[in-house]
Amino acid sequence: MAFNKSLLALTISSILVMGCSEQNTSTAQTTKTEAETTAVTTQQTESEKANELFDIIYMEGVNRNPVRQTYQGIKTDYDKWYDLSEEDNEKELAITKQDLKRVQVIDVSKLDKQTKLSYQLFVQSLQEEIDDYKWRHHNYPVNQMFGVHSQIPALLINQHSIADVKQANDYISRLNGVEKVLGQLVDQLKIRENKGIIAPRFVFEHVIRDSKNLLVGAPYDDGENTTLLADFSKKVNKLEISEQEKQVLIESAQNALLTKVKAGYEGLITYLTALEKKSDDRDGAWKFPDGEAFYNNALKRTTTTDLTAEEIHTIGLSEVDRIHNEMRLIMEKVGFEGDLAGFFVFMRNDKQFYYAADEAGKTRYLKEATQIIDTMKSRLDDLFITKPKADLIVKRVEAFREKSAGKAFYQRPAPDGSRPGSYYANLYDMEAMPTYQMEALAYHEGIPGHHMQIALKQELENIPKFRKYGGYTAYSEGWGLYSEMIPKEIGFYQDPYSDFGRLAMELWRACRLVVDTGMHVKKWTREQGIEYYVTNTPNAKSDAVKMVERHAVMPSQATAYKIGMLKIVELREKAKVALGEKFDIREFHDVVLTNGAVPLNVLENMVNDYISATK
Numbered sequence: 001m002a003f004n005k006s007l008l009a010l011t012i013s014s015i016l017v018m019g020c021s022e023q024n025t026s027t028a029q030t031t032k033t034e035a036e037t038t039a040v041t042t043q044q045t046e047s048e049k050a051n052e053l054f055d056i057i058y059m060e061g062v063n064r065n066p067v068r069q070t071y072q073g074i075k076t077d078y079d080k081w082y083d084l085s086e087e088d089n090e091k092e093l094a095i096t097k098q099d100l101k102r103v104q105v106i107d108v109s110k111l112d113k114q115t116k117l118s119y120q121l122f123v124q125s126l127q128e129e130i131d132d133y134k135w136r137h138h139n140y141p142v143n144q145m146f147g148v149h150s151q152i153p154a155l156l157i158n159q160h161s162i163a164d165v166k167q168a169n170d171y172i173s174r175l176n177g178v179e180k181v182l183g184q185l186v187d188q189l190k191i192r193e194n195k196g197i198i199a200p201r202f203v204f205e206h207v208i209r210d211s212k213n214l215l216v217g218a219p220y221d222d223g224e225n226t227t228l229l230a231d232f233s234k235k236v237n238k239l240e241i242s243e244q245e246k247q248v249l250i251e252s253a254q255n256a257l258l259t260k261v262k263a264g265y266e267g268l269i270t271y272l273t274a275l276e277k278k279s280d281d282r283d284g285a286w287k288f289p290d291g292e293a294f295y296n297n298a299l300k301r302t303t304t305t306d307l308t309a310e311e312i313h314t315i316g317l318s319e320v321d322r323i324h325n326e327m328r329l330i331m332e333k334v335g336f337e338g339d340l341a342g343f344f345v346f347m348r349n350d351k352q353f354y355y356a357a358d359e360a361g362k363t364r365y366l367k368e369a370t371q372i373i374d375t376m377k378s379r380l381d382d383l384f385i386t387k388p389k390a391d392l393i394v395k396r397v398e399a400f401r402e403k404s405a406g407k408a409f410y411q412r413p414a415p416d417g418s419r420p421g422s423y424y425a426n427l428y429d430m431e432a433m434p435t436y437q438m439e440a441l442a443y444h445e446g447i448p449g450h451h452m453q454i455a456l457k458q459e460l461e462n463i464p465k466f467r468k469y470g471g472y473t474a475y476s477e478g479w480g481l482y483s484e485m486i487p488k489e490i491g492f493y494q495d496p497y498s499d500f501g502r503l504a505m506e507l508w509r510a511c512r513l514v515v516d517t518g519m520h521v522k523k524w525t526r527e528q529g530i531e532y533y534v535t536n537t538p539n540a541k542s543d544a545v546k547m548v549e550r551h552a553v554m555p556s557q558a559t560a561y562k563i564g565m566l567k568i569v570e571l572r573e574k575a576k577v578a579l580g581e582k583f584d585i586r587e588f589h590d591v592v593l594t595n596g597a598v599p600l601n602v603l604e605n606m607v608n609d610y611i612s613a614t615k
Contacts, residue, residue: 079173316513478564
């Protein structure tokens, strides 16, 4: 049970009342009661002290990083970027080691159950950060999925609101800071280059193109306003200030774009163009220095299990076979004549499953995805006791990043309630967004998926900040994939093709187990990975290409979904069998969600406690 001050106060009160109401209580009994009361009070004090320290250390970290501040709605350093230098990396390591010492003075024996869990997770997080310092260069700081080059415009457009002149000037200051931060990024890339850690060849086309896109349009040429100038002008023009003041601000932004932003991105593009000549087509982490050890560590961090690469590969193959068999049943249900491979071709190519690639088709997709979300909102009481207060909206991925971004993703709401959660649908390639997957995709990214889990976590009052805003990929993505399944249990997916879409998305995650381990351990080529997806799923080839490219730049990450889902389903079945008629799906979901994100072994302990308490 989550730590609750009012409940603890009630417990103390009950002890005191019991001690006073027994007229024949002996002195020894009275002394014992007083001792118990003192112990509880001490426990409360130590737990409060611990949680206060967790929040202090967490906020110290936030306050050292202006970008983290912005994502959390804090505007203290609204005019600054982060520090990407090696000196700052070393400083952060020293701080982390000191923070671990600060936490280890806590008397764990005096903590309540929830705070003991917080202590365990906090210490583990700090220790892993220290242990993983040696792997800090085993990544690609810029790639087609994410990176500083794309985070700069994404943050300014989506996170940096302008409510007054100061915040407009803060935006301009950030534009003026772009050259420095991109210069530091190039320095980091050079360190990796010297270690032989260079992104695969395919990455460079995406990153260079996306960077060049930011330098197209006014004030760089006579075209329409470039992405950042259009965003800044739109926000400033909404301010209640004179036209002259608006013009001064816009001219300052234009100057920053023409000087610092242009210089920063041109420097990055020049370096990447030269680095591209040193790249090759080896896509697996096995090519890194100590690549095998790095990948094994990455799997452990991602899945929060001790599963080996070979075990994960085998689980993936087994799940692919199971889902294929379920798909064959749907194939028979709709009367398709032919084998599963033929059915995949039909589902992949038949025009009835795709909206037009024009604005009308994309608008229709967004409208219907919104309807799916709204319908599910009306059924949440069937599945959940605790629900988030924050709203959820559906948005289209912005033009500047839609070509390289994933097909869908979720952005958490602002903690202060100023911005709702957002389900982003990427409508760049409508052939990668079949209508039969629309339901499952909305459930995963929206509700009852990431919005239920992430927005709710932020709103919890009984856990420290690092648990509200931190996370474990296997937990969060496992919940997302599990959330694709549970609507079927309350009557959704009535269309068999839509149910096939649900299975297709689960199949996609099962294939990820096979391909991720295949590429990073078994030395599969990019082409082998693409072929596996095309052969075993109904998804478009463009989906397969993007997914394999994602595997290449994010080793292990894609294994989280299926491993996490399998654990949640396993624990639910365990609770069902143990509790019988006492099992309540809403209570089970409360156990999973109302403690925030946790490693899978910790989640198992929570469910075991729930079973014992309910029995």
